[in-house]
Amino acid sequence: MTNRMYISFLRLPLLIRILVMALLVFLTFGISIHLLEPETFPSIFDGIWWAIITASTVGYGDYVPQSLFGRLTTLVLILLGVGFVSSYFGTLAAAAVTKQDALSEGKIPYKGEGHVIIIGWNERSRELIHRLASSKNPQKIILIDETLPSNPVPKFVHFIQGKSHVDETILKSDIEKAEKVLITADRGNDELQADMNSILTLLTIKGLCSQVKCIVEILTAEQVMNAIRAGADEVIQSNKITSVFMINSLHSNGDGLLSDFIQYFQERRLSSYEVSETDIGKTYMAVCQEFLNKGSLLIGIKRGKETFLNPSHSVQIEKNDQLLIFK
Structure with a gap:
């Protein structure tokens, strides 16, 4: 039984173990000083109070041992207790820094609902995040990307680092409670390969949560139907849209009407x-x-x-x- 409890204790987080040991030290020395000097420390609570104050190096001086054994006990408490207190707060600070680093590096899962998931970091997603964040009713944005080492927009975005076609990565975004997913095309790859990666990501998402609405950016016209078959709720043919704007610019009189239209569309x-x-x-x-x-x-x-x-x-x-x- 004792061995089993010891093993269970070792399995506790380091922060909890240090806290438990520190509390045991305070309790032990508090009871001990009460037994050694009952007149100076009339209750066990007074002894525990003295032990905590002494070990934390505050030392109010409201309780001071008078006997030789009481002062020797104080010396042992200072040497032992200060170590536990310092370790506890040092571990607490290290844990906070570690969690902050993990959050920045995209290792912490997101828990929430009604959020928008954007897959892929590029100029289009950067502009989209900026506009969503500056809207009247901004939604929480989850960015998934495997190339970024850390969160590019920590103020507005919860970043998840990983491959978007892997179940583990998608599940970290709390996909079942998401409102919409936008899959952007990786223009760094061959266009056909970029579309295949986007469709693979779409299949992964729909396999995990078929009801979530997915918007997919497709570069080649041949893959539009495949994206629809894979479950896309909306397909954006960005190359086609760009070519339409280019044609209109070529046939315009250089009066900038197209730019005005785009500005209107943005607002x-x-x-x-x-x-x-x-x-x-x-x-x-x-x-x-x-x-x-x-x-x-x-x-x-x-x-x-x-x-x-x-x-x-x-x-x-x-x-x-x-x-x-x-x-």
């Missing part, structure tokens, strides 16, 4: 809303005017799998339509 948010009962049967023009009066811009309708941007003004709003709005 506002595109959202979809279920049509209300009162709007069913109204014309697109009528509903558009209602949103303009509220300071929002209606740009189209999503009906089933089809999206109609700037449809005819006479088109009637139907049940289950989704309104595409800039706010």
Whole structure:
């Protein structure tokens, strides 16, 4: 039984072991000084108080041993107790520094809910993190990346270091309670290889938590369908979007209208809303005017799998339509 208790004690964290031993020392010397000098230390509590104060080198002087054996006991307590107290606080400080380093290096799992997970560190994710953090209602952001040695944005981000297609890494992000996941493409690799890595990460996430919404950046048009098959809720073809902007720039008169449009797009948010009962049967023009009066811009309708941007003004709003709005 004694051996079993000793083994259990050794399995405790070092901080707990030092604290237990220090408390035993205070208790032992507190009782001892009370027995040696009951007049100076009228109660066991007074003895324990004296032991703690003496060992912590505070030494108020409210209780001072008078006998030879009492003072010898004090010397032993100072030599023994100070070591335990110093070790305890030294270990406590070291543990705090170690945990802070582990947090910065991405070794600490995240516990929470309603967070956004961004996979891959690049200029796009940097800009996205900056905009999410500066929004009116910022969400907690989890960044997963295997190339970074430490957290690049410690003020706003909980960093997890590791391969995004490994279960252990994804589970550290508390994936089941996440709101959305954004998988960015690694442009340092060949485009096809980057897409394959993104799809592999998507498969890992959907295998662990099928209900979480995943947005995937795909570089090659050929892999879009594979990303959808893998369970992507939305696919962003960044190369296609870039080429559209380039074509418009080439055909523009150099008046900077495209830059103005991008600035407008950055400052506002595109959202979809279920049509209300009162709007069913109204014309697109009528509903558009209602949103303009509220300071929002209606740009189209999503009906089933089809999206109609700037449809005819006479088109009637139907049940289950989704309104595409800039706010």
